[in-house]
Amino acid sequence: MKKKYDVIVIGAGPAGMMAAIAAAENEVDVLLVEKNKRLGKKMLLTGGGRCNVTNNRPIDDLIAHIPGNGKFLYSTFSQWNNNDIMEFFSRRNVALKEEDHGRIFPVTDRAKTIVDALYEELKRRNVTVLPNTTVTKLIHDEAKVYGIRCEKEEFEASCVIITTGGKTYPGTGSTGDGYKMAKSCGHSVTPLFPTEAPLISEAKFIQEKTLQGLALQDVKLSVLAKGKVVTSHTMDLLFTHFGLSGPAALRCSYAINQELRKGSPFVQVLLDCFPKQTKTELLADLTLRVQTKKNLKNALAQWLPERLLQFYLEQLTLTDITADKVSLEQLEKLVFLVKNFEIPIIRTFALERAFVTGGGVNLKEVIPKTLESKLCQGLFFAGEVLDVNGYTGGYNITTALCTGHVAGKNAAEVASWQKY
Secondary structure (H helix, E strand, O other), rough: OOOOEEEEEEEOHHHHHHHHHHHHOOOOOOOEOOOOOOOOOHHHHHHHHOOOOEEEEOOOHHHHHOOOOOHHHHHHHHHHHHHHHHHHHOOOOOOEEOHHHHHEEOOOOOOHHHHHHHHHHHOOOEEEEEEEEOOEEEOOOOEEEEEEEEEEOOEEEEEEOOOOOOOHHHHHHOOOOHHHHHOOOOOOOOOOOEEEEOOOOOHHHHHOOOOOOOEEEEEEEEEEEEEEEEEEEEEEEEOOOOOOEEEEHHHHHHHHHHHOOOOOOOOEEEEEOOOOOOHHHHHHHHHOOOOOOOOOOHHHHOOOOOHHHHHHHHHHHOOEHHHOOOOOHHHHHHHHHHHOOOEEEEEEEHHHHOOOEEEOOOOHHOOOOOOOEEEEEEEOOOHEEEOEEEOOOHHHHHHHHHHHHHHHHHHHHHHHHHOO
């Protein structure tokens, strides 16, 4: 095996594989190094094993769904974006389909389809792949990177791209190696924290598992700070034995951790079970439903899931009353509760169990157009190692693939220029 390449890519997740492909498209010699035995190990778990490979929203919407420094990606998306991702896979005979909220999946519903397509393209582009190999350090001086050192050997290169991911699910290889490498070259790393993580609550009804396993569709979950809503998401929600999960909860985790990092002992989230209806509309609906001598719970049987209805009625001591005996004031309180139920969140899942890492290599030290380091010539970054994080729904893998492509293309150009 030869010891000198034009471009070396460290980490074979989506960003790394795409970076290697993009570099090789520009006719340079590329080495892709991966610590696991197989490529794309973590990628195989994404989207519930189906791989939500991108999202079909317009660029501005993509940016809006990347709360962690999404605006940094305008330059990246102007060069290569979600439309290019879809075209890339379509040209390689990977049929794609669109589901709710613009999410794009392979028709096969198998993440392996996406990983295999990337691997086949690596082979077609003659990328040298070195699996089961850990990079122990970068070889560099104060101004430039020259290569990498592995456990048993060294490799030279004009350019090195760090695509090692974050620190979530370390069993897949995401152990934060890239942050250490970046720091060795003088880069700073912003504080790391979990995002897209389930929410933990010590509320009595959570501890008693009153609503455990209850799934709600299209409800609105809002995060409060000093009594004001800082973010809201209308999606599905799941009550668990520890708190809240599901898409709405995961999306709120970024804002919750932002508030918790300010020193708050807990953060209130607000659950609205009827986000499409006003309180006035709900009250009118309820007023019609209670025109019966049935028990109130039976009169409202189709209004809410049974366990949730029972829980709300218990909060207002309305379990043993006939519908026609309920006062207007009691109905107003019920309407308020179903649209404004507060749940205290004390923390989210830890970083190791979150879906996405918040924080990363400081973007002030990276050139947005090329993703090359401002501090160390020939060093590039792509993917989750950067201080960029998005919501679930294909936004993070879009970031990984697009930054990977841009970093790979620009690294190849730098390497080609240095050859001549």
